[in-house]
Amino acid sequence: MYQTMIDILKQELVPALGCTEPIALAYASAKAREVLGEMPDELYVECSGNIIKNAKSVIVPRTKNLKGIEAAAIVGMLGGNPDKKLEVLTTVTEDNIEEAKRLLERKYCKTSLLDTQEKLHIIVHMKKGEHSALVELVKTHTGIIKIEKDDKVIFIDEVTEEAINAVDYNVLNIADILNFAENVEITEIKPILVRQIEYNTKIAKEGLYHTYGVNVGAALIDIYGDDVKIRAKAMPAAGSDARMNGCELPVIINSGSGNQGMTVSLPVIEFGNMLNVDENKLLRALCISNLIAIYQKYQIGRLSAYCGAVSAAAGAGAGIAYLYGGKEEEITQTLVNTLANVSGIVCDGAKSSCAAKIASAVDAAIVATMISLRGKGFVAGDGIVKDTIQKTIDGVVTLAKEGMKETDEVILKIMMNEG
Known part of the structure; x- marks a missing residue:
């Protein structure tokens, strides 16, 4: 494993x-x-x-x-x-x-x-x-x-x-992901995650300081200030601004998506910098955020009517909770709180407005994290929330793969001017 x-x-x-x-x-x-x-x-x-x-x-x-x-x-x-x-x-x-x-x-x-x-x-x-x-x-x-x-x-x-999955993704679950992140020899994951920090931070800054699309990331900081909660939303949004509008810088993807790769990493990096954690702690947090995003998304599929920024942001929330000292209970509750809130965001293709959806999903993940760290959260019976995290994620997967199948077809018809 x-x-x-x-x-x-x-x-x-x-x-x-x-x-x-x-x-x-x-x-x-x-x-x-x-x-x-x-x-x-x-x-x-x-x-x-x-x-x-x-x-x-x-x-x-x-x-x-x-x-x-x-x-x-x-x-x-x-x-x-x-x-x-x-x-x-x-x-x-x-x-x-x-x-x-x-x-x-x-x-x-x-x-x-x-x-x-x-x-x-x-x-x-x-x-x-x-x-x-x-x-x-x-x-x-x-x-x-x-x-x-x-x-x-x-x-x-x-x-x-x-x-396709030459490795067995079915080993992924919250408990084992957290155990792995806590105990992995840091030199084995450092090159992968340091590259993610470098690439994704660079394109985010490009989107923040130059004109791309409608500059959602820059607008967030201009309007709301430079608080870490704003930066955590603005950085992946700015990276998406740049990436969706022709920027030639590469990104490190997650689950086949650059937008998801930025969403799952940049908020964690911003909170890590604010909390002044050491490099090892940040890398372990990124290990958690990336694997938890993959854990959700591999079951849904790379493309669907379900916005991948949601699963990526939920992963980022888990990484942020870890940075604050959260254990399995708080990290799991962060996932539940995020999914209970924004699982209905639809994917209507890659374009400038992806940046705004990323900002919304990350905002939900931050709220979810702060609620869970206070010992609060949504419980079984609250909508799609079940009595275990696996059952909750299974429900979200069913929502994305089955419930949104017709939604996907209707979205395509609308985009092709047929609906």
């Missing part, structure tokens, strides 16, 4: 440049171009509804202002390096961007909604004369399951949950 926890952190806390859904599109497109070996005459992309939802309104990194599925696929095709995976667009040049603009004007890339049960599913088709390439990606943002060249399968991988 000890090694599994470390493996989960290594697998989940990785760098990504830009919103991960357009990046997944760019990655699949870059791979298809590599397989084809030449510039295609035709580019056709099929996407699941959640990919469309999350790629529709966000700026593709390195492009300054290009948005959408077509832009992500074209830019990935022209200048992406598939070997860099979630940092696929770090090799894009100004010439690539100018060519992408010309191709977009020509409506070069065709797209369609993919008929699939998967939330995360992309198929990229390319043709050049008699030659063709196909790349299919499913379940994770780099999870290529099939590659074809000239209609012949050259790579196929039957993707199962077990194959």
Whole structure:
């Protein structure tokens, strides 16, 4: 179990440049171009509804202002390096961007909604004369399951949950996460978490001091001041401001999401700085916040109608409670208090307003933490709250996966001007 926890952190806390859904599109497109070996005459992309939802309104990194599925696929095709995976667009040049603009004007890339049960599913088709390439990606943002060249399968991988999660996420539970965080040899997690602190703080400051989107993070501090409770909301919101609006700095993600990676870490860092805790204490708190966020989200799935900022903020609240000396009882109650409050926030795609949702979720987590540290909290029978944390989280998972299934479809219809 000890090694599994470390493996989960290594697998989940990785760098990504830009919103991960357009990046997944760019990655699949870059791979298809590599397989084809030449510039295609035709580019056709099929996407699941959640990919469309999350790629529709966000700026593709390195492009300054290009948005959408077509832009992500074209830019990935022209200048992406598939070997860099979630940092696929770090090799894009100004010439690539100018060519992408010309191709977009020509409506070069065709797209369609993919008929699939998967939330995360992309198929990229390319043709050049008699030659063709196909790349299919499913379940994770780099999870290529099939590659074809000239209609012949050259790579196929039957993707199962077990194959994707080479480590067993089912070991995750609150008691064992806390035991691991308290006892792990700090040198084994330090490189992973120090990188998260460095990357996510840097992009948050970029969003705080420069113009991106509507600057939710900067507005919070301008309006409410520099109190730690405001900074804890403003920093991840500012990081999202920057990330959703074309900033070229990478972030360390959590559960496949940069916004969740910032939400789960930056509030903990702010409270750690305010409380003047030593580095080891902060790293153990971040270990708790990250693993508790993953514990919730891996059961829900990477994409859904349930806003991932909620599970990430709940994790951050747990980390903050730990910094204040909270034990299992207070940390568990923080999770319950957060989920009882804001589990209804919906995901309507990646875009500027994600920053405001992050701020709302973190605010709820801070309130939840302070209530729990006073020995108070919501109890079984209060709405969706059950008599154990596992039952409460199971209920939230059911809400997200089953209760919000139709919600997800309606959100997509509204976004596509069909509802």
